Amino acid sequence: MRRLVLLLIVLALISPIFGVWLANLIGYHEPLDVAADMINEAAGRPVLQDIRYQINWTPFIDYTVPGLPDWAGYIVSAFIGLAIYYVLYQVLVARRRRVKGVR
Amino acid sequence: MHIPDGYLDPISAGVTWAAMLGYGYYAYKHSDLSKNMEMILALAAAIFVAQMLNWPIPGGTSLHLVGGALSAILVGPFDAFFVLLLVLVVQALVFHDGGITTLGANVINMGVVAPLVGYVVYKALRRYGKFWAALVAGWASITVAGFAAGLEIGLSPAFPYGVAISVPVMTMWHALLGIVEGLITALVVVYLSKRAPQYVRL
Numbered sequence: 001m002r003r004l005v006l007l008l009i010v011l012a013l014i015s016p017i018f019g020v021w022l023a024n025l026i027g028y029h030e031p032l033d034v035a036a037d038m039i040n041e042a043a044g045r046p047v048l049q050d051i052r053y054q055i056n057w058t059p060f061i062d063y064t065v066p067g068l069p070d071w072a073g074y075i076v077s078a079f080i081g082l083a084i085y086y087v088l089y090q091v092l093v094a095r096r097r098r099v100k101g102v103r
Numbered sequence: 104m105h106i107p108d109g110y111l112d113p114i115s116a117g118v119t120w121a122a123m124l125g126y127g128y129y130a131y132k133h134s135d136l137s138k139n140m141e142m143i144l145a146l147a148a149a150i151f152v153a154q155m156l157n158w159p160i161p162g163g164t165s166l167h168l169v170g171g172a173l174s175a176i177l178v179g180p181f182d183a184f185f186v187l188l189l190v191l192v193v194q195a196l197v198f199h200d201g202g203i204t205t206l207g208a209n210v211i212n213m214g215v216v217a218p219l220v221g222y223v224v225y226k227a228l229r230r231y232g233k234f235w236a237a238l239v240a241g242w243a244s245i246t247v248a249g250f251a252a253g254l255e256i257g258l259s260p261a262f263p264y265g266v267a268i269s270v271p272v273m274t275m276w277h278a279l280l281g282i283v284e285g286l287i288t289a290l291v292v293v294y295l296s297k298r299a300p301q302y303v304r305l
Contacts, residue, residue, distance in 0.1 A: 004145055011152045018156040026159035032104055032252070035276045039256075042272070043264050048256065051109030052199050061199040063155065078155055081193055085148040088189075093141045 012078035016071035019063065104169055104245075104277070105194070106209055106252060108202030115259040119207030126215050127184065134181040142302065143182055146174055147189035154190065158283070166283045171213050172221020172244035173288045176237060176305050177295070180222040187214030208255045216251045217244040221288070225305060233296055234289045241288030242281040249277025 022028075029037075036048040052061070059066050060080065065073035111119070136143070150170035157165040170190070174183035191209050194200040201209045221244035228236035253273030257266030296303050 001145070004149065008148055008152050011156065015152065015155045018158060022159045023157055023165065026165075028157060028159055028165050030105060030165070032106060032273075035253075035273050036110070038272045038276070039262075039264075039268055042268050047262055047264065049109050050107040052107045052202060055108055056199055058197055058199050060197055063198050063200070074155070077198060078152055080197060081151045081155075082148055084193055084197070085144050085151065085189070089141070089144045093144065096137075 008082055012075060012082060015078050016074040020070045020074050104209070104213060104248065104252065105191075105201035106205040106212075106256070108204050110202070110256055110261070111205050111208060111259045112261040113204070115255060115261070116204040116207065119205070119211055119255060121207070123207040123210045123215075126211070127188070130181040130184040134179070134185065136182070136185065139178055139182050142178055143186050143189070146170070146177065146186045147193075150174070150186065151190050151193060154194075166280055168287050169213050169217055169245060169248070169284060171217025171248065172225065172237070172240045172284070173291055175218035175222035175244075176225050176240065176288070176292055177303055179304050180218040183218035183222075184210075184214045187218065208252070212248040212251045212255075217248040220244045220247045222305070229305065234293050237292040238285040238289035241285035242278075243285075244288075245281035245284045246274060246278040249281075250274040252277075 033050070036050075039048055040046045060073075060077055063074050063077035064070060065076045068076060150168065150173075153168045153170065155167070157167045159165045171183065171187060174186040177183075178186065188210055191201060191206065191213060195203055195206050195209070221240040224243045225236045225240035228239055250270060250273065253270035254266055256262050256273070257264075257269030262269060292303065
């Protein structure tokens with residue numbers, strides 16, 4: 001498990017290389033966006049429209065953090081996600097083990 | 104693969120949410136969450152980070168692991184549902200990656216279809232070798248999940264041109280991308296089978 005945690009930390013730290021830097025270099029689109037573009041082109045008009053920015057509720061949309069450059073926001077986002085799973089682990093696994101151990 | 108808000112009409116969104124909840128109850132009854140929760144959370148965390156590692160492809164798209172087949176091979180298809188559910192809920196609620204109205208459809212594609220297809224294909228082909236079985240399982244999981252996404256989009260009244268356009272485009276596109284999913288799935292399964300076989304259920 002310790003190895004996995006180390007691996008996840010390393011992956012989180014290098015994630016902007018793939019998710020930000022290379023994405024900006026090549027021109028990143030989700031595969032579904034590309035398929036939607038094909039569909040829109042085949043249909044001759046925009047029939048599939050992403051409205052996520054019109055109804056957004058989170059400051060961390062697209063793995064960004066307000067006030068931080070994209071690369072730093074991407075790393076912080078990765079750790080936010082990992083922190084959520086860590087908290088869940090503490091609540092659902094570690095705490096239960098401790099309770100069982102006490103009993 | 105993450106369908107954003109706006110691609111499905113309210114009825115399709117409601118139906119897919121209901122299907123997700125219904126299957127979720129069935130998966131809950133057929134899984135052992137209390138026993139496997141540690142592995143489920145570990146896989147969810149790993150897949151969450153792995154999905155942030157986009158591999159851009161010249162031409163303007165990118166690839167990342169979905170992990171449906173991999174999860175199913177490691178923990179079985181019903182526990183894999185909860186792995187992908189945890190990934191998709193965090194992505195949708197915290198990062199708005201994938202819509203909230205389309206969460207049901209996304210969970211069906213990546214948490215139900217991909218693991219079930221990956222599981223069945225891997226089980227059927229395992230006798231020919233783990234690497235090739237996992238490779239085909241990963242590829243098939245993405246291809247069929249892409250087909251399912253095309254079906255959902257095509258059947259939604261928000262998309263007036265129907266499945267004749269949406270399904271072939273989505274299926275063919277994801278069949279190409281699925282090769283990388285298959286390769287990553289195969290490498291991880293073979294590595295874990297050798298180094299930590301206790302984590303590989305199948």
